[in-house]
Amino acid sequence: MAMKLTFRQLEEEDALAILNWRYAFPYDYYNFDATALQENLPYMLDPENAFYAIANLQGELEGYCSFGADGRVPGGDYTAEALDIGMGIRPDLVDRGCGKLYAQAVAGYGADRYRVQQLRVTIAQFNQRAQRVWEQLGFERVEKFVKLGTTEEFVIMVGANE
Numbered sequence: 001m002a003m004k005l006t007f008r009q010l011e012e013e014d015a016l017a018i019l020n021w022r023y024a025f026p027y028d029y030y031n032f033d034a035t036a037l038q039e040n041l042p043y044m045l046d047p048e049n050a051f052y053a054i055a056n057l058q059g060e061l062e063g064y065c066s067f068g069a070d071g072r073v074p075g076g077d078y079t080a081e082a083l084d085i086g087m088g089i090r091p092d093l094v095d096r097g098c099g100k101l102y103a104q105a106v107a108g109y110g111a112d113r114y115r116v117q118q119l120r121v122t123i124a125q126f127n128q129r130a131q132r133v134w135e136q137l138g139f140e141r142v143e144k145f146v147k148l149g150t151t152e153e154f155v156i157m158v159g160a161n162e
């Protein structure tokens with residue numbers, strides 16, 4: 001499937017849409033807390049957190065990604081130098097076999113923008129779907145850990161922009 005994607009800095013309108021996205025169980029884990037809007041909105045719009053909108057050629061929002069601290073989970077070992085990536089695709093567009101294309105575009109954009117070789121994602125252990133996507137891009141699991149203060153397991157996967 002041909003899919004042309006563009007990246008732009010996240011704007012308030014994008015952030016408000018994303019905060020209202022609702023994923024089906026078990027991915028509802030990724031839903032933003034609607035009651036925490038006053039914290040989440042400035043967080044997403046803070047340039048330090050490097051959130052970007054992923055849009056199609058019509059400019060419609062299809063997903064978002066973040067580069068850096070947002071993608072790290074307390075308890076993981078992040079001493080190696082790598083660009084941490086976080087991402088989410090619009091709920092009505094997931095589960096259609098396009099995950100690899102989105103992830104590839106995000107990895108390529110991040111690697112270009114930050115001029116890094118090593119890319120890293122931290123994914124909840126239960127989220128086999130996301131792990132599969134990054135595995136398909138050649139990423140390898142380098143660590144499994146429990147998020148500090150919780151019993152939630154996460155894996156760290158590392159790869160190169162290809």
Ligand SMILES: CC(C)(COP(=O)(O)OP(=O)(O)OC[C@H]1O[C@@H](n2cnc3c(N)ncnc32)[C@H](O)[C@@H]1OP(=O)(O)O)[C@@H](O)C(=O)NCCC(=O)NCCS
Nearest residue numbers: 030087088089094095096097098099100128129130132133
């Ligand atoms: C993670 C995400 C980008 C994946 O994109 P997607 O379009 O939903 O994924 P796809 O439909 O392409 O499926 C990817 C793979 O997972 C597989 N898969 C789907 N559900 C699965 C499950 N429950 N268990 C194991 N594998 C599963 C698919 O079969 C496919 O593998 P295949 O190519 O070998 O058939 C997207 O689901 C998303 O944004 N989710 C919400 C946020 C999130 O999970 N973030 C994680 C941090 S990266």
